[in-house]
Amino acid sequence: MVQIPKQSAPSSPAQRPVPTSADVARLAGVSRATVSYVLNNTSAVRISEPTRRRVHEAAKELGYVPHAAARSLRAGHSRMVLMPAPTVPVGPLYSQFFNELQWALSRLDYTVVQYGGVGLHGDEAARAWAELRPVAVLVPGSGLGPEGLAVLKRAGARAVVTLGPERVEGAHALLMDHDRVGHSAGAHLLARGRRRIGVVMPGESGLEIFSRPRLDGVRRALRGSEASVTELPLAYAEEDAARLAARWRTLGLDGVFAYNDEYAMLLMRALQDEGVGIPDETAVIGADDLMLGRLLRPRLSTVHIELPSGRDLAELVDRAVRRPGAAPETHEVLGARVVHRDSS
Amino acid sequence: MVQIPKQSAPSSPAQRPVPTSADVARLAGVSRATVSYVLNNTSAVRISEPTRRRVHEAAKELGYVPHAAARSLRAGHSRMVLMPAPTVPVGPLYSQFFNELQWALSRLDYTVVQYGGVGLHGDEAARAWAELRPVAVLVPGSGLGPEGLAVLKRAGARAVVTLGPERVEGAHALLMDHDRVGHSAGAHLLARGRRRIGVVMPGESGLEIFSRPRLDGVRRALRGSEASVTELPLAYAEEDAARLAARWRTLGLDGVFAYNDEYAMLLMRALQDEGVGIPDETAVIGADDLMLGRLLRPRLSTVHIELPSGRDLAELVDRAVRRPGAAPETHEVLGARVVHRDSS
Numbered sequence: 301m302v303q304i305p306k307q308s309a310p311s312s313p314a315q316r317p318v319p320t321s322a323d324v325a326r327l328a329g330v331s332r333a334t335v336s337y338v339l340n341n342t343s344a345v346r347i348s349e350p351t352r353r354r355v356h357e358a359a360k361e362l363g364y365v366p367h368a369a370a371r372s373l374r375a376g377h378s379r380m381v382l383m384p385a386p387t388v389p390v391g392p393l394y395s396q397f398f399n400e401l402q403w404a405l406s407r408l409d410y411t412v413v414q415y416g417g418v419g420l421h422g423d424e425a426a427r428a429w430a431e432l433r434p435v436a437v438l439v440p441g442s443g444l445g446p447e448g449l450a451v452l453k454r455a456g457a458r459a460v461v462t463l464g465p466e467r468v469e470g471a472h473a474l475l476m477d478h479d480r481v482g483h484s485a486g487a488h489l490l491a492r493g494r495r496r497i498g499v500v501m502p503g504e505s506g507l508e509i510f511s512r513p514r515l516d517g518v519r520r521a522l523r524g525s526e527a528s529v530t531e532l533p534l535a536y537a538e539e540d541a542a543r544l545a546a547r548w549r550t551l552g553l554d555g556v557f558a559y560n561d562e563y564a565m566l567l568m569r570a571l572q573d574e575g576v577g578i579p580d581e582t583a584v585i586g587a588d589d590l591m592l593g594r595l596l597r598p599r600l601s602t603v604h605i606e607l608p609s610g611r612d613l614a615e616l617v618d619r620a621v622r623r624p625g626a627a628p629e630t631h632e633v634l635g636a637r638v639v640h641r642d643s644s
Numbered sequence: 645m646v647q648i649p650k651q652s653a654p655s656s657p658a659q660r661p662v663p664t665s666a667d668v669a670r671l672a673g674v675s676r677a678t679v680s681y682v683l684n685n686t687s688a689v690r691i692s693e694p695t696r697r698r699v700h701e702a703a704k705e706l707g708y709v710p711h712a713a714a715r716s717l718r719a720g721h722s723r724m725v726l727m728p729a730p731t732v733p734v735g736p737l738y739s740q741f742f743n744e745l746q747w748a749l750s751r752l753d754y755t756v757v758q759y760g761g762v763g764l765h766g767d768e769a770a771r772a773w774a775e776l777r778p779v780a781v782l783v784p785g786s787g788l789g790p791e792g793l794a795v796l797k798r799a800g801a802r803a804v805v806t807l808g809p810e811r812v813e814g815a816h817a818l819l820m821d822h823d824r825v826g827h828s829a830g831a832h833l834l835a836r837g838r839r840r841i842g843v844v845m846p847g848e849s850g851l852e853i854f855s856r857p858r859l860d861g862v863r864r865a866l867r868g869s870e871a872s873v874t875e876l877p878l879a880y881a882e883e884d885a886a887r888l889a890a891r892w893r894t895l896g897l898d899g900v901f902a903y904n905d906e907y908a909m910l911l912m913r914a915l916q917d918e919g920v921g922i923p924d925e926t927a928v929i930g931a932d933d934l935m936l937g938r939l940l941r942p943r944l945s946t947v948h949i950e951l952p953s954g955r956d957l958a959e960l961v962d963r964a965v966r967r968p969g970a971a972p973e974t975h976e977v978l979g980a981r982v983v984h985r986d987s988s
Contacts, residue, residue, distance in 0.1 A: 365774040413760065
């Protein structure tokens with residue numbers, strides 16, 4: 301076990317210099333190129349077993365770890381796949397998707413890095429990402445414009461993949477159209493005989509990229525029927541829900557798509573506290589198919605959402621990195637189906 | 645607006661070469677050093693306004709973005725603060741903390757990067773992190789050993805901060821002792837007159853680092869009283885909760901600390917479906933103070949947890965980076981207090 305030298309008195313910012321591959325080469329009595337070949341496991345060059353061992357031992361003795369950045373400078377590109385860190389709480393769906401993606405990319409010898417982009421938007425964000433010289437960038441949501449894309453490509457990104465509602469010319473696109481989620485919910489409420497349908501629009505900023513297309517999807521489902529749509533702005537707070545519930549009967553709604561399961565739980569509680577009968581008076585449907593919906597009474601109907609598999613996305617990234625000149629791929633990846641329970 | 649050249653036929657992996665600072669220097673008719681001074685906004689060197697303008701225009705024309713890695717190679721260290729990406733879903737508490745931390749660090753000119761470490765553990769993980777040459781590393785949970793710490797320091801990390809239950813010799817520590825959470829819950833149930841107390845132990849792996857100290861905290865709270873503790877293994881699944889509820893009366897428990905609010909919701913539903921009276925027959929308390937607890941009936945009692953502020957942590961990181969020889973700091977940062985509602 302390595303002993304950590306006790307750092308006694310406060311001192312200047314000087315530290316022991318970081319060991320370099322040159323130090324390893326010196327100690328092992330080989331060239332720097334040989335160190336690089338051995339530690340990067342290059343199969344193109346034959347190096348004898350004793351030499352390999354000497355290099356590994358010298359690296360261990362000095363505590364040398366290869367420098368990803370230096371390696372990428374030499375290679376002209378990195379193996380880093382960059383994606384912006386989510387700035388809103390992530391549910392179990394996203395979490396599982398991200399773990400799968402990481403796992404699949406690491407098996408293909410990529411490293412996934414999430415970049416904290418609080419306060420960065422659009423092309424400014426792209427410029428910050430470009431500084432890390434990723435070989436691929438996954439961009440959730442919208443916001444990447446043609447200029448941002450150009451910056452990333454000039455900085456060496458071989459693959460840029462957007463995950464969101466729209467394509468960006470020149471980038472690969474995994475289209476995740478939340479219109480479908482709203483369409484499923486709207487069609488379900490219509491089929492259950494509901495005609496005056498409310499759609500919850502969360503008050504929290506950042507959710508519009510999901511809530512607007514979901515609303516559009518409900519409208520699309522009701523097109524040609526006599527049913528009407530009422531937008532219901534709602535913040536994720538008890539008082540707000542209580543206020544909405546208090547004027548519920550004046551709204552005269554017989555069905556509501558509550559944006560997702562958590563908003564549905566919030567609204568259902570407020571409606572029940574007001575004595576509104578669910579589903580008789582008003583049918584309620586959420587989205588995301590979270591566990592909590594099954595624990596509510598009545599059990600919550602919901603739209604189950606399917607995301608692309610992390611493995612498929614990893615393969616798309618790898619394909620794009622290896623053939624950067626190929627035409628951008630576009631795939632529709634969001635699936636939506638209603639899980640009918642007791643609340644609708 | 646920059647035009648993106650159409651990439652027509654599939655081609656070889658060759659791309660337009662990435663513009664370098666040398667290209668910018670050539671176009672602007674200045675030295676590479678001048679380019680570096682201007683684009684890194686170095687105040688140490690006086691450079692005339694027309695020259696600055698020429699460099700910026702050349703950089704823009706070529707689409708040049710500075711290379712963070714190259715800059716860190718020159719400077720000997722980066723401004724990258726690395727933290728492992730969470731592998732479990734993160735709640736709103738963590739999400740807010742992380743956003744605050746990112747924001748505070750970016751104001752101090754650091755970049756926060758989350759590293760996907762699925763399948764990496766302990767010293768192996770530390771070695772992978774070291775390759776990115778971060779100037780600071782934040783390590784949640786436990787798992788970093790003295791060897792991993794040494795690897796990080798040798799790779800140039802000036803500050804390593806652990807966030808978890810234990811200190812690692814030589815690293816800064818923000819101690820987050822979940823014992824306190826259990827202690828608050830146990831003391832509350834005792835004060836409510838409960839003497840046969842169950843403690844939910846989640847079946848999901850990865851949660852032991854929270855559930856074991858919470859259990860210890862309950863035991864500590866009951867020490868010296870006649871109350872007893874019963875461990876209740878429970879997976880986050882309806883069937884598991886139903887099985888536990890079915891044998892509830894044979895267990896003879898009059899109080900339960902349900903690990904957190906989500907498990908509390910799961911268990912309460914199963915107990916209510918079995919006709920167990922809450923709180924009369926069994927008092928229930930959760931933890932995390934999530935919105936959903938307020939939406940349950942009876943309203944859920946809970947332990948409110950306070951995390952360190954992102955700004956305080958950012959300041960600790962910056963202090964440690966600027967004085968890497970200073971003695972490691974240790975702070976107790978987790979606060980816990982009971983929010984008493986109707987379920988206990």
